[in-house]
Amino acid sequence: MKKILFVLMMAVSSITFAQNELKVISGSFDFIRDQTEINVELKFDQTLYQVENWSEDQYLEKRKEDILKNPKKTDEDWQKWLGEWQRFKSSEYLKYFLKGVNSKSKIVFADDSKAKYTLIIDAKWIYAGWHGGIMGQEAKLTSDMKVVETENPSIVVLHVQGDKILGKPQNKDFVMEYGRIAGAFEATGKRFLGKEYKRALRK
Template identity: 30%
Template sequence: MKKTSILLFLLLVAAGVSAQKMTVQEGDFKFLKDAKAVNVVFRYDDMKLLKENKTEQQYKEERTAELNAKNAGTGDTWAKKWDGAKESIWEPNFMDLLAKTVTAKKGTVFGQGRKDAPYTLTVDATWLYPGWDAGVMKQPAKVSTLLTFTETGNPSKVLLKIKSENAPGDQWGSNFSNESRIGEGFEKTAKTLGNRIVKEAY
């Protein structure tokens, strides 16, 4: 019995491990040192999902059909929840962690719709893995993004480009919501980004 418990614990730990990578592809953080505000834009145009690299439309259609086949109407309800998750979970989670890691420590304010800000951060969601939770066993979500800082008045002027891969979306206890797990991945992305900004820009 004891060996079984240890095995289950090790499996749970292994399932929760996700190697996040954040690599600077172009530029550096120095321009942010004197920035008072940064505009933030989110994009999902080229987002792929799962190991099969499905388009968002493919994923939604298949998931909706799967859930409706099990219980009529649940798939349609889920599709609405999925569409609303971007503005109700993913983006607020990301913004909240930037506020906690950068604004609270250095005063630079990150906000959506801040066209008055000299710089703009574009968060391109490139790949998502929703993960799963079966109670005893679970697999965290994974979120990959391309984070690009440009001049707001001259979007072609790239100041910093970062590739963030496999930010884990996991929580203590059970979490049966794909959308919520993905939101944790966006939160982890912002936390790692924010900590690097504080460390490397100031």
Template identity: 30%
Template sequence: MKKLFLLMLFATSTVAMAQKFKIQSGDAKFLKGTEVVNVIFDYSDMKLMKENYTEAEYIPRRVEELNKKTEGSGEIWRKQWERSKEELWNPKFIMLFNKIFSKENINTKLKENAESPYTLIVKVKWIYPGWDAGIMKQPAKVTTQLTFVESNTKKVLFEIESVDAPGDQWGSNFNNETRVGEGFAKTGKTLAQRIERYVK
């Protein structure tokens, strides 16, 4: 039992250290005093799983896999997947970013479809949904390219890469899309924590 506990503790600590957050160019000083930043989520080149499936490849495979287990469950999953971006993943990212800034008394907020001189483009590069078997589990992972640009000129002002942001919760979480949502929440949270010093 002790060995199992130590193994799980090691696995958890490995996951916690897995996220890489790298500033590639620029800084966020331009955000100081900005009340709202437009945010766009781009899933057009997203890859999935260790096999790097495109979304067009992944969805029918997943539907077939689920239908083999329970007839009709694949189509139910497809509808959940299609709603997840707009109803779960994007809002999680925005909510956690804004929550961190609010705690630090920073008035800047992210908002989709906003009128703003600046836009944050969240380009989703890779998603691994993870799995949960009760006593053993693996969190989701989300890799994104985060680029702040001038809304009118598209000039790049600040660029960051977030690799393998972990998506997990305490206790069991058997829903793949919810785990992925936690990866987006972690990404938004980490971004806010890394740039808050520029805008205070």
């Protein structure tokens, strides 16, 4: 029985590991060797949410119901939550990604840059995690990332996919969905410059 349990635990561990990695689909990091700065953009094209694969409208409707179900909450509380959700989506998630990627790079990754190459991050699936007092579950992010020539975006020099990247466990906004999701963007930034990137720099 112990042997069976051990095998099952190892199988679960392997699945988790595989889902928390980046995979190079095409191209390579060779382009990066003579660069000093990379432009970064974030987009949400048909992003799905939670295990139910809700659209954003469906997810927000569910959150609205959950918030207003609390007798202590009002529409004002919902509007405040929605305002923060939109703020994180429009600016904070990208800031957290940049924080993660720049913590491991001598090359500067920045938004609104005039760099030769642009990294476009397309968020495909987001699991918001949960928080319950002293315990919580980190968010997860599946994304499609392409490095293109800034002046000619049809030329893709690198295509990378991140599969259910588990977010960093804590930040100042971790108790809220958008804070946990921000942690997943930060973790994805850190993972982006992995083994393939280091191998390219050694060439």
